[in-house]
Amino acid sequence: MDIQLKRGLLDVCVLAAIKDKDSYGYQIIKDMKPYLSLSESTLYTILKRLETAGMLTVRSAEHDGRLRKYYHITDSGLRRIEEFKEDWKEILSIHRFVVKEEENE
Amino acid sequence: MNKQDFLAQLCSGLHGLPREDVEERLNFYSEMIDDRMEDGLSEVEAVAEIGNVCEIISQILAETPLSKIVKEKIKPKSPVKPWVVVLLILGFPLWFPIMIAVVAIILSVYIVVWSVIISLWAVFASFIVGTLGGAFSSVYFAMCGRALTSLSMLAVGLLCAGSAIFIFFACLAVTKGVIWLTKKTAVGFKHMLIGKETV
Numbered sequence: 001m002d003i004q005l006k007r008g009l010l011d012v013c014v015l016a017a018i019k020d021k022d023s024y025g026y027q028i029i030k031d032m033k034p035y036l037s038l039s040e041s042t043l044y045t046i047l048k049r050l051e052t053a054g055m056l057t058v059r060s061a062e063h064d065g066r067l068r069k070y071y072h073i074t075d076s077g078l079r080r081i082e083e084f085k086e087d088w089k090e091i092l093s094i095h096r097f098v099v100k101e102e103e104n105e
Numbered sequence: 106m107n108k109q110d111f112l113a114q115l116c117s118g119l120h121g122l123p124r125e126d127v128e129e130r131l132n133f134y135s136e137m138i139d140d141r142m143e144d145g146l147s148e149v150e151a152v153a154e155i156g157n158v159c160e161i162i163s164q165i166l167a168e169t170p171l172s173k174i175v176k177e178k179i180k181p182k183s184p185v186k187p188w189v190v191v192l193l194i195l196g197f198p199l200w201f202p203i204m205i206a207v208v209a210i211i212l213s214v215y216i217v218v219w220s221v222i223i224s225l226w227a228v229f230a231s232f233i234v235g236t237l238g239g240a241f242s243s244v245y246f247a248m249c250g251r252a253l254t255s256l257s258m259l260a261v262g263l264l265c266a267g268s269a270i271f272i273f274f275a276c277l278a279v280t281k282g283v284i285w286l287t288k289k290t291a292v293g294f295k296h297m298l299i300g301k302e303t304v
Contacts, residue, residue, distance in 0.1 A: 025133065026140035040137050040155055041164045044130065064143070068136055 010038070012084040014046050015055060015077045022070045047071060055080055108138045111152045118162035121298055122169060123177050130165070166295050174298055218283055225276045232272060235265030 013036070017028045025043060032038055050056045055077035060067045106114075112131055119127045134155060141151035155161075166174075193200075239262020246255035 024140070025137055026144070040134060041161050044133055045168055066136075066139060067132075068140075069133075 008084075010042070010046055011050060011055075012081060013038075014043070014050065015073060015081055018056065018071045018073050019078070019081065022072045024068050024070050028071070050077065106152050106158075107148050108135070108152055111138070111155070111158060114158045115162065118158065119165060121174050121177060121295075122165075123173065167292055169295070171291055171295060174295055178298055222276070222280050222283060225272070225279055229269060229272050229276050232265045232269035236262050236269060239263070239265055 013032060014028060017023055017031045023031070025040070025047075029038055029040070029043060047056070047058075051058060053076070055074055057072045057074060059070050059072065061070055062068075112135060115134060116127060116131060119130065137155060138148070138151045141154060142148060146154065239258050239260075243255045243258035243262060246252075246258055
């Protein structure tokens with residue numbers, strides 16, 4: 001898959017994983033597992049990118065005697081998900097057009 | 106491999122990165138391993154699931170901009186001593202021209218490599234011009250009623266067109282090759298900067 005496209009998709013996937021409630025690294029990976037496998041280093045890069053872009057915030061909370069980082073989606077992150085849904089409609093309609101053209105050939 | 110070994114290897118592999126970055130990454134992986142163990146995995150299994158340390162280090166290095174590594178590299182580890190400053194100032198007439206020379210050499214290597222590409226594309230462009238010239242003069246001589254000259258001009262045009270198509274693929278391949286080589290060199294350079302200290 002095109003690398004830029006994939007990067008954009010993964011960003012939205014991670015945002016979706018923390019949309020309903022704050023989550024932490026391993027939970028995000030587990031939640032995404034049925035849909036796609038994500039390595040730790042890739043997740044780290046995505047989280048860092050989203051944090052820099054202001055789409056999520058990070059807080060450390062104590063869990064079982066150690067610190068765990070929780071990720072919280074911001075308004076800008078929520079907007080990104082909505083934008084993605086809109087973009088996807090466009091992509092689907094382009095896909096329909098491409099498939100139809102191939103059938104006509 | 107247990108958690109401590111994993112983190113120690115990761116730490117030494119990322120030696121050349123800024124300290125805060127390395128610490129953040131170590132905390133991240135440590136949390137990931139702990140969470141897996143909490144989920145019922147043994148320590149060794151949890152570490153194995155995270156993946157190969159060397160691959161992780163390579164991926165991190167590939168993603169880190171070269172400027173960040175160089176900046177960290179030239180940052181003094183301990184406060185600069187006065188005599189070092191004196192030496193730097195006294196040695197300025199010596200090290201400054203050398204530095205300029207090194208930069209100039211690197212720059213000229215770059216220019217040489219790219220001029221090969223530019224000249225290849227220039228050959229391609231000249232064949233295109235030849236094609237157009239052949240076509241135009243063929244039409245022109247045909248209108249003048251000189252059939253033989255017109256025909257030979259058409260032949261020249263076609264010859265140029267054929268060469269243009271041929272050289273286009275050669276240009277494309279060389280350009281891609283050079284871009285690939287540039288990327289490889291950058292990654293190799295990063296490994297060289299960091300590798301030195303881990304050995």
